[in-house]
Amino acid sequence: MSLLNEIEPLRQNALIELQAASDLAALDQTKGAWIGPHGKFTALMKQLGSLAKEERPTAGKLINAAKVELEAALTARREELELQAALPKEPTDFTLPGRRRALGKLHPLTQVTEDIVRAFRKIGFAVADGPEIEDEYHCFDALNTPADHPARDTQDTFYLASIAEASPSVSSPRETTGKTPALLLRTHTSSVQIRVMKSQPPPVRIIVPGRVYRRDNADATHNPTFHQIEGLYVDKGVTVGDLKGTVEFVFRELMGGDVKIRFRPHYFSYTEPSYEIDFTNALVKKMGKDWLEIAGCGMVNPIVFENVGYDPEIWTGWAFGFGIERIAMLRYGINDIRLFYENDLRFLRQF
């Protein structure tokens, strides 16, 4: 048989074999057998010289065309096999539900804080911030809390004596009494009232959400770390009526329309007069109680204004401090404050 007649059957066989290669390794072998250096088509090329001169161009063209076709078929088959190799071995059931990434959520205390902040923003309050490591001046002295007040006792307050001693540059009015200036973990957010008033002239309209610390043993209603929201409003002609109206507005925003607020006379050194705020709604009743104490408040004591350089003859104001945990417990019906800090997902997922 002439070489010319051999080309076509070889081409056909090669194509069939390429298609039949069932994996990439087999395909590589087939490729070698046909168009590799020792392949059958390469051998044909070498035999061209033995042909009659006038047959050579035709035979050369045919062989080349077949090689090009084989190369293309090879590439196509390779792509098919590569795709096959990448596909999962088991058939995929596209009707199965997908695997979802677990989404995180805001902690219930953060949610409550954000809602309170949102309510206050509606009536023009800005958020202020201050340090958790405070000094006695901002936490107590400037707030008119006398040196012998029980809140200042080491039984109640975490003092950072070692830091105070290591940083003699920290100044405190206590220096004037000859004692070491003491740093402490702030026991309330009221310290930020002082920082804000010292840094800006009146009027002031701020709230301060933040973490506070007390030397309490943890139980169902106490934790050594908890959160407060402080409020401070300073302007001309501010009254207790403004305070009550504001508190009522915010609690209705937070807890719904059936909220009732009651002011009970109390004592705080930085307000005069001072009150405790009691709260009730259907939930409180359901807990078998008439009222729940939720905040302290009052009209800013003129002595505090003097301490920060505001003229008490011109400026009036009110302030309050809420416990955020209290409000969150009320809102969600939680009966143990410690649940907030345990990071138990079974608890946290419910909010």
Ligand code: DAH
């Ligand atoms: N600082 C008080 C506390 O931690 C709460 C408080 C009472 C804040 C009266 C105030 C206030 O701003 O005027 O119990």
